[in-house]
Every structure is written in C-alpha cells, then in structure tokens.
Amino acid sequence: MEKENTYYGVKEIARRANVSIATVDRVLHNRSGVSEKTKKKINDIIKELDYQPNILASRLASKKIISLAVLLPRVSEETDFWEAPMKGVTRADSEIKKYGVQVTTFYFDLNDPATFNEQAAAILNGDFKGVLLAPSFIEESRKFIRSCREKRIPFVFIDSDLPDEDNLCYIGPHxxxxxxxxxxxxxxxxxxxxxxxxxxxxxxxxxxxxxxxxxxxxxxxxxxxxxxxxxxxxxxxxxxxxxxxxxxxxxxxxxxxxxxxxxxxxxxxxxxxxxxxxxxxxxxxxxxxxxxxxxxxxxxxxxxxxxHKPEEQGYRGLMALYQTLVLGAPVEKTYFMPIDIITKENQAFYQN
Amino acid sequence: MEKENTYYGVKEIARRANVSIATVDRVLHNRSGVSEKTKKKINDIIKELDYQPNILASRLASKKIISLAVLLPRVSEETDFWEAPMKGVTRADSEIKKYGVQVTTFYFDLNDPATFNEQAAAILNGDFKGVLLAPSFIEESRKFIRSCREKRIPFVFIDSDLPDEDNLCYIGPHxxxxxxxxxxxxxxxxxxxxxxxxxxxxxxxxxxxxxxxxxxxxxxxxxxxxxxxxxxxxxxxxxxxxxxxxxxxxxxxxxxxxxxxxxxxxxxxxxxxxxxxxxxxxxxxxxxxxxxxxxxxxxxxxxxxxxHKPEEQGYRGLMALYQTLVLGAPVEKTYFMPIDIITKENQAFYQN
DNA sequence: TATATTTACGGGTACGTACCCGGCATCTTA
DNA sequence: TAAGATGCCGGGTACGTACCCGTAAATATA
CATH class of the missing domain: 3.40.50.2300 (Response regulator)
Known part of the structure; x- marks a missing residue:
C-alpha cells in the first residue's frame, strides 16, 4: 500500500524550471535573490501544478516560533464563566503547540478597568504576533487595539464585539x-x-x-x-x-x-x-x-x-490567529455562534 | 526565536538507553529483533520521558496508507438528512488525507435493506482497516458487524445505536x-x-x-x-x-x-x-x-x-477511527451528542 | 584593466521518524 | 570444528521543506 503520488512538491517544480530547490523556496517565501525572469517561470509552474505545500514537512523543517497573546477576564469568585473560553484556548494551544506556536495568557479584573490597561501594556511590550481578547471595557479596548493596529498586530474579539474596528475577526453571538x-x-x-x-x-x-x-x-x-x-x-x-x-x-x-x-x-x-x-x-x-x-x-x-459556546469561542479565536499567521489562510470576518437553549432536560448533554 | 526543546524524541531515548535510534524505533512499533532486556530499558525511558511521537515527522516518513469505509444511507428525494453526516465525513477526510488516510463511501437505500447487504459485502471484500456506519437496519447491521468482528475490523456507529455489541464507539444522541x-x-x-x-x-x-x-x-x-x-x-x-x-x-x-x-x-x-x-x-x-x-x-x-449535530457525528465518527488506527489513541466508548432545540428565532445560527 | 561589490543561484544539512540493509556475535548441526 | 542459521543491533537514507553557506557571473568602482 503506497501513498498516492498525486501531490507535486518543490522538487518537481525545481526540475521543471531547471533550477534548484533552494531557488523555488526563495520564490515561495518571496525572499530576495531571484531574477524576475526565473521568478515568473517558477510562479507559472507553481500555478500550473496548483502546488500545495506540505504543512507537515514545512513546520517540521522550520524553527520559527510564533508568540500569541490572550487577554481575558480572570475567573473570579463571582463568576467562573471565563473558565470555558480559557479551556478552549488551552485546547487550541495544545493542538498547535507542536507547530511552533506559543501562547501567553494575560488576565484582567472585570471590576477594575485599570487592570485591563496594565495587561494590555504588557502585551504591547512583549513581542507578540497576534492577540485574542474579550473587549469587556469599551473605551480601554478601543485604545488598546489602536496600538495593535499601529504595530500591525492582528487581533480577534470573542464574546462581544466592538463595531467599526478593523479586527481580524469577531467570534461570538449575534x-x-x-x-x-x-x-x-x-x-x-x-x-x-x-x-x-x-x-x-x-x-x-x-x-x-x-x-x-x-x-x-x-x-x-x-x-x-x-x-x-x-x-x-x-x-x-x-x-x-x-x-x-x-x-x-x-x-x-x-x-x-x-x-x-x-x-x-x-x-x-x-x-x-x-x-x-x-x-x-x-x-x-x-x-x-x-x-x-x-x-x-x-x-x-x-x-x-x-x-453561546464559550469554550468554542476561545478555541476558534486562537485557531483564527493560527490560521492567518501560520498557515496564511484567510478567515471569516465574523463568526456568529449558535444561540443555544438550555433547559433542565437537555442540560446534561450540553457542550459548552 | 527558537522552538523550545521541551519535547524529547527518539534520539534522546536512544542516547539514554545507549542504543541506536533504530532499536528505539523497533520497540516503539513493537517489531521483533530486540532483546527483552533492552526492550524493558527503552520502555522505561519512554514512560519516564512521557514520549509523544511527532506525528508530523511520523506521517512524513511513513509511506503506509490506511483505508477506511463509510456506510451511510443515500440522500434521497424524500429526505436529505444524510447530507449532513456526509459533510462531516468529507471534512474529516480532507483533514486526515494528508496523514495517509483514504476514505471510501458506500451508500444504501433506506427503503431497501437488500442494498445495505450488498454494500456491506463490498466493504468486507475490500481491504479496509475500519468502518463507520449508521445501523439503520437492525438485523442486517447485526450480521455485518459480526463479520467485521471476525475480521478484526473496528467499527463505529453514528446516529443510532445497537446495544450489546462491542463496537469501537457510538456517536449520537441519548x-x-x-x-x-x-x-x-x-x-x-x-x-x-x-x-x-x-x-x-x-x-x-x-x-x-x-x-x-x-x-x-x-x-x-x-x-x-x-x-x-x-x-x-x-x-x-x-x-x-x-x-x-x-x-x-x-x-x-x-x-x-x-x-x-x-x-x-x-x-x-x-x-x-x-x-x-x-x-x-x-x-x-x-x-x-x-x-x-x-x-x-x-x-x-x-x-x-x-x-443532534449530524455533521459533527460524521466528523467525529471518522476521527474516532483515525485516532485508534493512526494515532493509536483510545476513544470514548459512547459520545452523546447535545440535544439541541431549534426554534424559528435561533435557527439562522444553528450549526448542523 | 584590475579589484570590489552585488546579483543569482546551487549544494548540502537539518527537522524527527520509518525502515532497509548489512554486520557481528552466539548458537546449531553435521 | 567449520559452515550455516539466528538473534540483536547500528548505520544510513528517505520523507518534503527551510535555510545557511559558498560561489560564479554580472556589474560597479577605481
């Protein structure tokens, strides 16, 4: 039982273009050092073969790690709602960790906007490539994401939205x-x-x-x-x-x-x-x-x-960042969660 | 930014056991050619380090492909319910295809038990390593899974259950x-x-x-x-x-x-x-x-x-087979789906 | 024209695992 | 005791991609 050889890789592209694998690689990551002529030739072949990089091999060979920040309310004695999104974040983290992604979580106090500002500042100081946050405090969040935009750091909202901001995406209820x-x-x-x-x-x-x-x-x-x-x-x-x-x-x-x-x-x-x-x-x-x-x-x-499936919000939020930053794949601008109705009778089987 | 070296691989195991990588590999896949003594030593180190194989590298290096069969009702003019589980199956397929899994789907007619038998026979003739099925016809399914058991082919039920059978798992409603x-x-x-x-x-x-x-x-x-x-x-x-x-x-x-x-x-x-x-x-x-x-x-x-989230049933069903057969990880014996309530008002946001 | 610099590219190794091949002991058997 | 069989193990290459390093040619500078 052999794997089908329907996929063409860089090797085949290099063969057809009469260049080395390294040159093809340079074009794929549009690094410098390739003449316009060969660049075009290689790009044409890439299109013709509909080349799909092997993510397995790619992540295996790459040594880069990507740091993401998560900014969520701390679980308090008053409500442990935010446990669920955190569970989703953790689940996503453990799934993508092996692909070279590192997640750092920052917590703020829902009763104290100042803590939000502190943590936001800490994130801006760190070298993070993307941010997942719950914009619980409207004004404070506005200020924070303005800085993110300046630093070209993409950010994702969960749980509630902030309209008219060019976030990467919103994941939460309608x-x-x-x-x-x-x-x-x-x-x-x-x-x-x-x-x-x-x-x-x-x-x-x-x-x-x-x-x-x-x-x-x-x-x-x-x-x-x-x-x-x-x-x-x-x-x-x-x-x-x-x-x-x-x-x-x-x-x-x-x-x-x-x-x-x-x-x-x-x-x-x-x-x-x-x-x-x-x-x-x-x-x-x-x-x-x-x-x-x-x-x-x-x-x-x-x-x-x-x-509204809080755990899934955390999971999907982090995955959205992973998709854009690691896989370079586009994500939906808004992802509305289902509006689930829980009763005494069906609660036992609910998936948060 | 370097990847953290928290993961130990076969190399480290080999080093600690004073053997070659090949010997560690033999133990991991319990192939023959290793003395009981070194086998034990290596297994101890594996446990101690809580070794998790790098799936990326593993699937990349392996040339084996695994064939799975899916046996579901055909979408008829009367009801297109089974479109949803198929969508889930397709989604799972496209996710695990790159890991060397090949899925073949067989359809039967909900109004004709004979078609179920035909397709079941076809599956038994093929060289499949696992089966996902909806046991819509009780007796016919019983007969089929008896043959599967004899051939040591694991099977997964979705949508409805057949009690008292040693299936791999049931994924569907309570x-x-x-x-x-x-x-x-x-x-x-x-x-x-x-x-x-x-x-x-x-x-x-x-x-x-x-x-x-x-x-x-x-x-x-x-x-x-x-x-x-x-x-x-x-x-x-x-x-x-x-x-x-x-x-x-x-x-x-x-x-x-x-x-x-x-x-x-x-x-x-x-x-x-x-x-x-x-x-x-x-x-x-x-x-x-x-x-x-x-x-x-x-x-x-x-x-x-x-x-009951039919699409997820298809997705999870196939993933359950993937988990056991490819990753060798255990799966839950029964996975009850949520009992979702859909009304006019929340239907627009339902995730099938 | 001789030398320095840049451009354009190829060779080669690494990532972590799978697995082939070949070799060295030890053990059989005549 | 020599020849073969067997058990046990290591070396080495491949998977597809990333990326460092070296180098020849082209171009710029003196």
Missing part, C-alpha cells in the same frame, strides 16, 4: 438575535401579559453588547404586538448584597413582573434572590452554562439558559 | 433523553391537556432507536403526572400520499389531538399535511435541521425541531 430569543423564552409562562424585566448586572451597563441584547429583546415584543411593559433594571455592583437590594426595590415598585431576563451569566444571583423571596411565579431566563446556573435550572428557579 | 425533551416541548402550547400523538414514519417502526425515544417521551408525562393520552401512529410507507392517508385516518379517530411529536426528520411531511388541513391549532415537534423543516419552522407550522 447579540441582537440572542436578546430576541431571550424574549421568546420569556413568554413561555406568561399569563396576564403584564410586565417583564430586563436586568443588567455589570459595571458596564451601557456597553454596546448590552444595548444590542436589549434591543433584540424589545424587538420581539414589538414584532409580535405584545403590549407588555418592559422594565429595565441596572445593577452596577455585582456582589450579592447589591443585587438583593436593587431587586427588592425594583420588585416592590413593580410587583406584577412575570418574567425576568438577565442579560449575562449572573442570573444565578437573581435566582438566589427569587428563591429566598419564595417567588417561583416569576420565570427567569439568563445566560451561560455555569455550575450555579445549572443548579437553579435543576430546581426550576431558572427556566431557560441561553448559551 | 435517545431516551431526546424523547424526553421532545415531550417537554410538546407541552409548550398544550391547553386542554387531552391527547398528544407520537408519529413514527419509517420502514423500521419497531427498531431500538424508536422504542427508546418513545419511552423517553412517555416518561416525561409520567414524571410530571400529566394525565395525557398518548396516541401512537406508525406510518410504514414514507411517501407523501401514505403519510396523508394515515394521518387523516388517525386525526379523524382522535380529533382532539393537541400536539404531534414526529420521531425523525420526516416531520415536514406532517407539517405539509397540517398546512393543507389548515390545522394550525396542533403544535408540531420533530427532528433535524433540513431545508424543508426550517421552512415550516419559519411559517410556524412546526414549533420546535430537535437536532
């Missing part, structure tokens, strides 16, 4: 549509059709992503002519006490809220509050496959979770 | 739980809580998979003490006329059916029937991300689709 799905799920147990609340628990309550999600959420009710009042609740401090305080006040003001849609993974803190308040009449929808959230899904305090 | 989710979704628009129908449109109406799904479906109602009558409707002939005839009869007999759960991808033919009969009062749940099904999802004739 935020508007995600809110739209959240709205539909919110109507699942709606009876009197009075009020629903959309809750944002985050330092950055007027960021681009949040606005997009809320817009999608509202659009669903508009599109279906549902005369429902939507209460917006912003909770700037993410600790459990603040959540309890703000929610108590909000539910006191509007006691006929029938459904709550939390725009991020902190839905478990709302679930905890509702449980303590013995409010099982309010349906609760939120985001992300976290241990805490799944627990409340199982006790039916949470009705649905929406999830 | 059928019982899938039916359970289907039941929950069936209650979405239930009002009077009278009757629901579970419809099986297939030549093989008493196969293992169908029974598992129905059991899961019934269990949901039992677990939640819902006093609902479940009507079972078997439709042996899959053409549109037969479906119409059988459904007309069934709905005439039980005119208070509120929800229909179709146990496979042929839910679109039920949707077509309901549309013609102007029965938008019946909620309809079925399987798989097909063009026809999505169309009815968009017109809201179908409420929910359940999907």
């Amino acid at each position: 935020l508007f549509q995600s809110g739209y799905v959240g709205a539909k799920l919110s109507t699942y147990r709606l009876k009197e059709k009075h009020k629903v609340a959309v809750v944002n628990i985050s330092k950055e309550t007027d960021g681009y992503n949040y606005l997009q999600i809320e817009e999608g959420f509202r659009s669903y009710f508009k599109d279906h002519d549902l005369p429902i009042e939507i209460i917006r609740i912003d909770i700037k401090d993410t600790d459990s006490l603040s959540v309890t305080r703000d929610l108590t006040r909000a539910l006191h003001k509007d006691d006929d809220i029938e459904a709550i849609f939390v725009t991020n993974s902190r839905v478990f803190s709302v679930a905890a509050f509702l449980e303590k308040s013995k409010r099982s009449d309010i349906s609760l929808i939120g985001y992300d496959y976290l241990k805490e959230n799944i627990a409340y899904l199982n006790t039916e305090q949470i009705d649905f979770l929406i999830c | 059928l019982f739980q899938s039916g359970y989710v289907g039941a929950k979704l069936s209650t979405y628009r239930l009002k009077e809580k009278h009757k629901v129908a579970v419809v099986n449109i297939s030549k093989e109406t008493d196969g293992y998979n169908y029974l598992q799904i129905e059991e899961g479906f019934r269990s949901y109602f039992k677990d939640h003490d819902l006093p609902i009558e479940i009507i079972r409707i078997d439709i042996k002939d899959t053409d549109s006329l037969s479906v119409t005839r059988d459904l007309t009869r069934a709905l005439h007999k039980d005119d208070d059916i509120e929800a229909i759960f179709v146990t496979n991808s042929r839910v679109f033919s039920v949707a077509a029937f309901l549309e013609k009969s102007k029965r938008s009062d019946i909620s309809l749940i079925g399987y798989d991300y097909l063009k026809e099904n999505i169309a009815y999802l968009n017109t809201e004739q179908i409420d929910f689709l359940i999907c």
